[in-house]
Amino acid sequence: MRRDEHELLSRTGPGTPMGNLLRRYWIPALLSRELEADGAPVRVRLLSENLIGFRDSNGRVGLLGEHCSHRGASLYYGKNMNGGLSCWYHGWKYDVDGKCLDQPNEPPQTRFCDRIQQKAYPCVDRNGVIWTYMGPPDKKPDFPEFEWNLVPESHVYASKRYQDCHWTQGMEGDLDSSHLNFLHGTETINASPSHGKYESGKWMADDPNPKIEVVQVPGGILHSARRDADPANHYWRIGEWMLPCFTTIPGFPGDAPFGGHAWVPSDDDKTWCFAFSWHPVRPLKDTELKNMLTGWGMHSLLTPGTFTAAHNKSNGYAPADYPPVKQPWQRIKIFQDQDTAITESMGARFDRTRESLGSTDGLIMHTRRRLMATARALEEGKDPPTDKRNYRMRPLSCLLPRDTPDWAKAVADTIDARPETYQLSV
Numbered sequence: 001m002r003r004d005e006h007e008l009l010s011r012t013g014p015g016t017p018m019g020n021l022l023r024r025y026w027i028p029a030l031l032s033r034e035l036e037a038d039g040a041p042v043r044v045r046l047l048s049e050n051l052i053g054f055r056d057s058n059g060r061v062g063l064l065g066e067h068c069s070h071r072g073a074s075l076y077y078g079k080n081m082n083g084g085l086s087c088w089y090h091g092w093k094y095d096v097d098g099k100c101l102d103q104p105n106e107p108p109q110t111r112f113c114d115r116i117q118q119k120a121y122p123c124v125d126r127n128g129v130i131w132t133y134m135g136p137p138d139k140k141p142d143f144p145e146f147e148w149n150l151v152p153e154s155h156v157y158a159s160k161r162y163q164d165c166h167w168t169q170g171m172e173g174d175l176d177s178s179h180l181n182f183l184h185g186t187e188t189i190n191a192s193p194s195h196g197k198y199e200s201g202k203w204m205a206d207d208p209n210p211k212i213e214v215v216q217v218p219g220g221i222l223h224s225a226r227r228d229a230d231p232a233n234h235y236w237r238i239g240e241w242m243l244p245c246f247t248t249i250p251g252f253p254g255d256a257p258f259g260g261h262a263w264v265p266s267d268d269d270k271t272w273c274f275a276f277s278w279h280p281v282r283p284l285k286d287t288e289l290k291n292m293l294t295g296w297g298m299h300s301l302l303t304p305g306t307f308t309a310a311h312n313k314s315n316g317y318a319p320a321d322y323p324p325v326k327q328p329w330q331r332i333k334i335f336q337d338q339d340t341a342i343t344e345s346m347g348a349r350f351d352r353t354r355e356s357l358g359s360t361d362g363l364i365m366h367t368r369r370r371l372m373a374t375a376r377a378l379e380e381g382k383d384p385p386t387d388k389r390n391y392r393m394r395p396l397s398c399l400l401p402r403d404t405p406d407w408a409k410a411v412a413d414t415i416d417a418r419p420e421t422y423q424l425s426v
């Protein structure tokens with residue numbers, strides 16, 4: 001990668017080409033459970049902007065610029081009551097749209113209040129996640145129809161976790177089927193509670209060199225990794241990368257919930273990783289929820305009261321009381337901890353001019369190219385694809401006969417996220 005490409009891909013602050021692209025999409029900002037009506041305001045940094053989330057007396061969610069329009073006091077200390085957030089310093093009061101409702105320290109006849117607009121981004125609260133749109137108001141797209149946004153709330157579990165590195169470093173782990181064999185390995189795969197009765201762990205272990213194929217689709221890239229399974233079949237792991245920061249993860253064959261990620265830049269060195277588990281046609285089972293809450297599958301065990309993983313850099317990504325081992329990697333036993341450890345180990349923002357990409361990195365190259373091309377096109381005035389229907393895609397982990405002529409055609413109906421297309425995959 002050239003130096004200028006590395007810079008283009010890396011920077012997401014206001015006014016940068018990649019920042020402008022990300023701002024044309026709805027992105028997760030907070031979990032719904034972080035905000036209660038008339039409860040404490042919450043600080044959140046997104047795309048290098050410091051923001052304050054709050055839920056007003058009527059349950060409406062607001063996401064305001066952190067610093068008060070008067071003289072910049074932080075609204076984190078604001079009083080959230082009576083239908084708005086009042087700055088603690090001189091009482092200027094804002095509603096969820098950033099409209100100034102009251103200026104108790106100004107004479108009312110000046111109507112100065114009417115000329116004040118606090119920075120505010122629109123929010124949608126859906127299935128446990130608060131989404132926001134930080135771009136130009138006249139370009140706001142329809143809310144994206146991810147399957148996890150469409151099914152009943154009982155079919156979805158969402159969590160978030162802080163990650164100490166650039167958003168693409170985390171995201172590219174989802175786009176790299178080859179690491180399953182090495183970073184996770186058969187032992188971790190077979191220990192995963194969602195691994196069903198099929199031999200997918202063995203199929204992955206026996207074929208460390210999956211054949212990667214990609215298909216460009218309107219909202220992103222459909223991708224597959226093909227491995228040998230048995231004399232009659234290949235094992236296919238099929239997923240999607242969707243503009244700009246969304247992935248779906250093929251799980252294991254069977255009836256397990258599907259998984260997806262949103263890799264939201266906090267800034268250019270830190271990331272909010274939102275994880276979604278959902279089932280298209282049934283509520284999540286208690287056993288599945290229990291596994292999710294204890295750090296299996298897509299989700300991490302968190303340090304209580306925080307969104308930092310309990311197993312993190314400071315403790316070697318493992319429980320503090322883990323018995324002594326000879327080498328650091330031997331302590332890290334849980335799927336998600338392994339992914340976090342290895343992507344954070346690259347450093348906050350690895351210099352991509354120093355990489356050496358090989359054949360199994362093809363999907364990563366395709367997504368980077370697509371991101372950069374879409375950001376450059378936007379600079380030239382071409383709107384990015386934001387159709388809400390682009391997001392109606394689900395992942396798949398399945399066997400297909402070896403003589404299947406076109407995998408993408410063979411699975412087109414099954415990955416089209418509508419309840420009637422759901423089928424148990426084998």
Ligand code: FES
Pocket residue numbers: 068069070071072073087088089090091092
């Ligand atoms: S700084 Fe907020 S009201 Fe004065």
Ligand SMILES: [Fe+2]
Pocket residue numbers: 173179180183184335339
């Ligand atoms: Fe992984």
